[in-house]
Every structure is written in C-alpha cells, then in structure tokens.
Amino acid sequence: MARPDVATKMFGLDVVGNPQGPYLARLFGSREIALGAATLLARGTTRRNLVLAGIGVDLADAATGVMGVRDKTVSVRTGAMLVAPAVGAVLSGLTGLRSRR
Numbered sequence: 001m002a003r004p005d006v007a008t009k010m011f012g013l014d015v016v017g018n019p020q021g022p023y024l025a026r027l028f029g030s031r032e033i034a035l036g037a038a039t040l041l042a043r044g045t046t047r048r049n050l051v052l053a054g055i056g057v058d059l060a061d062a063a064t065g066v067m068g069v070r071d072k073t074v075s076v077r078t079g080a081m082l083v084a085p086a087v088g089a090v091l092s093g094l095t096g097l098r099s100r101r
Contacts, residue, residue, distance in 0.1 A: 001029035012078035031057070048097065055093040062086035 004025035008015045015021045035057065039050040065082030068074035074082065 001026050001033070004029070011081045012075065051093050051097055055090050058086045058089040058093065062090065 004022035005015055007025045007029070008021040013021050035050065035054055039047060039054060042050050062083045065074070065079045065086065068082065069076055069079035
C-alpha cells in the first residue's frame with residue numbers, strides 16, 4: 001500500500017498508461033491486510049471460514065488473471081505474474097487447512 005507503483009510495475013502493469021493502477025493496487029492491498037488480520041485474530045471455525053474466504057478471493061484473483069490474458073487486456077507474461085501468486089496463495093491456504101485437522 002505504501003508503494004503501489006512498485007507493486008504494479010512488479011506485476012507488469014502499465015502505470016503510465018493506466019494512472020489508476022496505484023489506486024487499484026491500494027484497494028487490493030487494503031483488502032488483503034484486512035482479511036489477513038481478521039484471520040490471524042480469529043479462532044476455531046471462524047478462522048477456518050476466513051481461510052476459506054481467502055482461498056475464494058485468491059481463486060477469483062487467479063481467474064481474473066486468466067481472463068485478462070484471454071481478452072488481451074494483459075500480456076501472457078503479466079497474466080502469469082498475476083496468476084502465479086494467486087495460485088500459490090490458494091495452495092498455501094489449502095495446506096494450512098489440512099495441517100489443522
């Protein structure tokens with residue numbers, strides 16, 4: 001959230017051509033911080049449900065990256081940069097759920 005220009009460039013997004021990019025990066029950043037903090041503070045079933053919500057959000061992020069490549073709003077390289085961390089987050093969430101059983 002502090003340096004959205006760095007985040008958007010890291011993901012291969014065009015900050016110059018889309019000056020709203022940093023704003024969108026902050027939106028996503030604030031969502032991730034809120035969901036992560038709520039998950040860490042929660043216990044029991046509530047925590048499990050928040051992890052599931054996080055997995056759902058990350059799946060949606062991955063799908064958005066795939067759709068961006070398909071509709072050519074992002075390059076294949078940028079799409080991969082968007083999808084890879086989302087898939088990693090999904091796998092991490094699933095691993096966390098399995099280890100809690």
